Amino acid sequence: xxxxxxxxxxxxxxxxxxxxxxxxxxxxxxxxxxxxxxxxxxxxxxxxxxxxxxxxxxxxxxxxxxxxxxxxxxxxxxxxxxxxxxxxxxxxxxxxxxxxxxxxxxxxxxxxxxxxxxxxxxxxxxxxxxxxxxxxxxxxxxxxxxxxxxxxxxxxxxxxxxxxxxxxxxxxxxxxxxxxxxxxxxxxxxxxxxxxxxxxxxxxxxxxxxxxxxxxxxxxxxxxxxxxxxxxxxxxxxxxxxxxxxxxxxxxxxxxxxxxxxxxxxxxxxxxxxxxxxxxxxxxxxxxxx
Amino acid sequence: xxxxxxxxxxxxxxxxxxxxxxxxxxxxxxxxxxxxxxxxxxxxxxxxxxxxxxxxxxxxxxxxxxxxxxxxxxxxxxxxxxxxxxxxxxxxxxxxxxxxxxxxxxxxxxx
Numbered sequence: 256x257x258x259x260x261x262x263x264x265x266x267x268x269x270x271x272x273x274x275x276x277x278x279x280x281x282x283x284x285x286x287x288x289x290x291x292x293x294x295x296x297x298x299x300x301x302x303x304x305x306x307x308x309x310x311x312x313x314x315x316x317x318x319x320x321x322x323x324x325x326x327x328x329x330x331x332x333x334x335x336x337x338x339x340x341x342x343x344x345x346x347x348x349x350x351x352x353x354x355x356x357x358x359x360x361x362x363x364x365x366x367x368x369x370x371x372x373x374x375x376x377x378x379x380x381x382x383x384x385x386x387x388x389x390x391x392x393x394x395x396x397x398x399x400x401x402x403x404x405x406x407x408x409x410x411x412x413x414x415x416x417x418x419x420x421x422x423x424x425x426x427x428x429x430x431x432x433x434x435x436x437x438x439x440x441x442x443x444x445x446x447x448x449x450x451x452x453x454x455x456x457x458x459x460x461x462x463x464x465x466x467x468x469x470x471x472x473x474x475x476x477x478x479x480x481x482x483x484x485x486x487x488x489x490x491x492x493x494x495x496x497x498x499x500x501x502x503x504x505x506x507x508x509x510x511x512x513x514x515x516x517x518x519x520x521x522x523x524x525x526x527x528x529x530x531x532x533x534x535x536x537x538x539x540x541x542x543x544x545x
Numbered sequence: 546x547x548x549x550x551x552x553x554x555x556x557x558x559x560x561x562x563x564x565x566x567x568x569x570x571x572x573x574x575x576x577x578x579x580x581x582x583x584x585x586x587x588x589x590x591x592x593x594x595x596x597x598x599x600x601x602x603x604x605x606x607x608x609x610x611x612x613x614x615x616x617x618x619x620x621x622x623x624x625x626x627x628x629x630x631x632x633x634x635x636x637x638x639x640x641x642x643x644x645x646x647x648x649x650x651x652x653x654x655x656x
Contacts, residue, residue, distance in 0.1 A: 307620055309620070309621055310618075310619075310620050311617065311618035311619060312618045312653075312655055313617055313636070314568065314571045314617060314618065314628060315568060315571075315572075315617040316618075318655050318656060319655075319656045320656045321620065321654075321656075322654040322655065323620075323637070323651060323653050324652065328620060346656055349656045350656065353655075356654075375654060377633050377652060377654060384631075385633075386631045386632075386633045386634055386652065387630075387631035387633065390632065391578075392576035392577060392578040393582070394578060410656065411655070411656060418654060418656070419656075
């Protein structure tokens with residue numbers, strides 16, 4: 256069960272108009288509702304939902320969110336949540352994963368809603384010491400190698416590893432991408448309500464993104480729009496061109512002769528290359544736009 | 546800490562010094578994991594002693610801060626976090642209307 260659900264969702268939505276649209280989309284996504292409703296419908300627990308603007312861990316580092324026993328708190332004043340509304344969804348889903356694991360034993364009668372490979376550190380059977388995730392400057396150990404290979408970097412501290420594993424991070428990113436797709440603006444710019452998050456960047460840095468390399472046949476393409484224009488650097492080559500993304504992320508909008516549209520998001524340093532026959536590129540994620 | 550026993554006063558001085566050293570290492574650019582882990586265990590032991598012998602429900606915020614030092618973290622104004630010996634564990638002190646209502650080591654998951 257939840258305490259404070261309506262006020263909590265309203266406070267998340269009140270962060271910005273774009274956050275409102277994305278939160279609405281998330282709470283209409285059946286894949287997210289499966290996670291949310293597990294917590295909401297379990298009579299054995301009571302999760303107090305709240306937002307706060309001063310959450311710091313015991314080292315004094317400002318946090319995105321926090322899940323103490325019986326609580327789920329999102330820091331709505333965190334700068335990253337305002338710079339990029341997708342980060343608000345990222346934090347919420349991250350904390351929901353923690354809350355699910357916190358509730359699992361008490362709610363064992365309900366069907367477990369997370370995929371089998373999604374863990375947080377305190378519940379990961381691959382971790383030797385589940386109460387003590389290593390920090391980056393700790394000596395080498397099996398747990399440190401596990402954190403490096405299965406978790407990657409924390410967004411809240413350069414000294415820490417994140418505490419939801421890569422499959423959990425892919426789940427988070429998939430839900431964010433679905434919300435971005437559902438709320439994308441119309442032609443010709445298809446303005447998005449948020450951008451890829453630090454979790455996307457962590458997956459990219461650790462080569463854990465699904466389906467990263469793509470190719471499009473030039474003969475089928477009617478036009479390509481590069482948004483925003485200032486985020487792309489073009490270099491001519493003997494057979495075509497290279498477009499390099501110079502911002503944290505930017506959109507490549509491809510319109511086809513058959514009227515369909517594909518939107519791909521590339522990250523900083525990613526290239527799209529036209530060699531005279533096809534356009535090949537590495538992307539963070541993308542979709543067919545209706 | 547007027548009226549505190551010599552042992553409590555000594556543990557209070559110790560925990561405040563250890564936490565200051567711990568935070569200095571945490572925020573230093575150079576790797577310090579081994580030394581910090583040792584400090585974390587010493588902080589845990591000192592906090593456990595004070596938890597058992599000096600902290601009681603009803604204590605004021607000023608009295609708790611006098612005993613443990615300023616809290617490095619927390620949630621809002623009424624929940625304070627102090628470091629401990631494990632990354633997922635923190636020592637929590639919670640207040641209501643300015644008086645201590647909850648204290649102890651808890652497991653926290655965060656982002």
